[in-house]
Amino acid sequence: MDGGGTGGSWRRRTLRAFARAGLALAAIVILTAAAGGAAAGERIPITIYTAIENEQIAAIDAGLRRAVPEVEPLWTRGSTGVITDRLLAEAAQPQADLVFGLAASSLTLLKQAGLLAAYEPPGAGGLRSLFRDPTPPHAWTGMDAYLGAICFNAGRAAAAGLLPPQLWRELLAPGLKGQIAMPNPNLSGTGFLLVAGWLQSMGEAGGWAYMDALDQNVSAYLPSGSAPCYAAARGEVIAGLSFDMRAATEKANGAPIDIIVPVDGVGWEQEAVAILGSTRHRALAQRIVDWAASREANEIYARSFAVVADPDVSNPHSIYPPHAEARMIRNDLAWGAANRARILREWTRRYGAKARPG
Incomplete structure (x- = not known):
């Protein structure tokens, strides 16, 4: 199988x-x-x-x-x-x-x-x-x-004249082209919760349309949920899509990042x-x-x-x-399980060319 x-x-x-x-x-x-x-x-x-x-x-x-x-x-x-x-x-x-x-x-x-x-x-x-x-x-x-979060390199963003995003759609800003890293949902549970969260909260058509637009700003899809936050902490990208506790751990260790949980709700x-x-x-x-x-x-x-x-x-x-816990969407885990294979096939067809190997 x-x-x-x-x-x-x-x-x-x-x-x-x-x-x-x-x-x-x-x-x-x-x-x-x-x-x-x-x-x-x-x-x-x-x-x-x-x-x-x-x-x-x-x-x-x-x-x-x-x-x-x-x-x-x-x-x-x-x-x-x-x-x-x-x-x-x-x-x-x-x-x-x-x-x-x-x-x-x-x-x-x-x-x-x-x-x-x-x-x-x-x-x-x-x-x-x-x-x-x-x-x-x-x-x-x-x-x-654990829930989706953005590790946002505030210093690099300020130098580029970018404000911290408060909504998911603000990651589509032209100034972030090539400046976003995200986990590969085939390998990462964080990657899958982000994708499943968008498909549930935006509707399937809206979710895929959002990811099509987001892909224009994504530099690479990385093999773990922590890797994008590490990349943002090192200044390799401005925004690393990761999970809440990795973001908190990196910031506590001195990483120059803001922890952003978008107002419009996050997958978990x-x-x-x-x-x-x-x-x-x-x-x-x-x-x-x-x-x-x-x-x-x-x-x-x-x-x-x-x-x-x-x-x-x-x-x-x-x-x-x-406010992080209050922004967790109503997540249907059974729906995610039933549709996992279909979602991953479609995600790979659309965006797999940028996926980094594990």
Whole structure:
């Protein structure tokens, strides 16, 4: 099955990139685990696929090991699109036991494909309602939410006589020609949430028309949600379309950027956890999901995200835009899952020539 809808050659390239990046990271985590605590041989290996940011893995891994000490987590990390397509490609012979930190729209797609086990952790009732699988049987549980944002290099913009945009359409200004970077939605969950958000909030015809015009100002479509913000922070472009917490992290680290969440609403996504139906370690996997829904786990997520599943946990950085959550559109994750392949085929047909490889 071609989950990305972009052809077999693209799948082979993305899976090779996944293998290079993901397996190397898994080895790092395994070596770290072996250096302290129980020896790996005394634990039961659990293979976990994830799309969480590299810098988040260590804290989550440590918390998970404390909560479920019998487990030896074997993390394999890739961007959202690559992880999603790999899980679909492995449908006949699943390799993972658990998915921890993947877009809920991707997990909805995997659920529709019959790949997830039904399980709702005991603590799910205390989470915000939007972080619970809305369609029985419950198969995924939300962790945190991230939303589209613009990393805007204020210094470069001022030198060019440009004001910070407040609406999406202001990114179409002629002065921004070649000065915008955006994530490739085939590879990046942030890229997909931006595209899906425009198609939902502007209507499909209006959304594609907007992206046609935006493409005239885009210099490149980059392989991760963080990469455009890095590019803006380095002054390579004026505007990097990214996600809220990457923008906040870069600004907190001294990047010369403004964090802009457009007034007319932004697409968003949530990371979630789910069990593969094929796992041979169902009881241990359920204990991991139980921990993932706990307050302790949410406090770890809140180190990186302003919006988390537990309504009583919040730790946004002082520079985080206070209005960001209010500007999240009414997002239909099921629609995104059902239309993902079609959207990506059309996006690639129109704009794929500017996509940078992973």
